[in-house]
Amino acid sequence: MTKPLALSIDKLESLAQQHAKKAIAALAEVVADESATPATRISAASAILQWGYGRPGGKAKPGDAGEQVIRLTWGEG
Secondary structure, three states, rough: OOOEEOOHHHHHHHHHOOOOOHHHHHHHHHHHOOOOOOOHHHHHHHHHHHEEEOOOOOOOOOOOOOOOOOEEOOOOO
């Protein structure tokens, strides 16, 4: 049974920011690792670019009101 982890967006952002430098460093290592598969390297590069520049077409337009729902689960699914 999975247990939902209830975190506010602010708490989730804070946790992510605490680990951002290590996460970027780990992704950069994968991008530079010539023994990694091309798909793995591209995935890591894509993540870095999305964090740095945002997702193409992912910017909200002025006046758009949307709700962001994030659900984290752990355990057996």
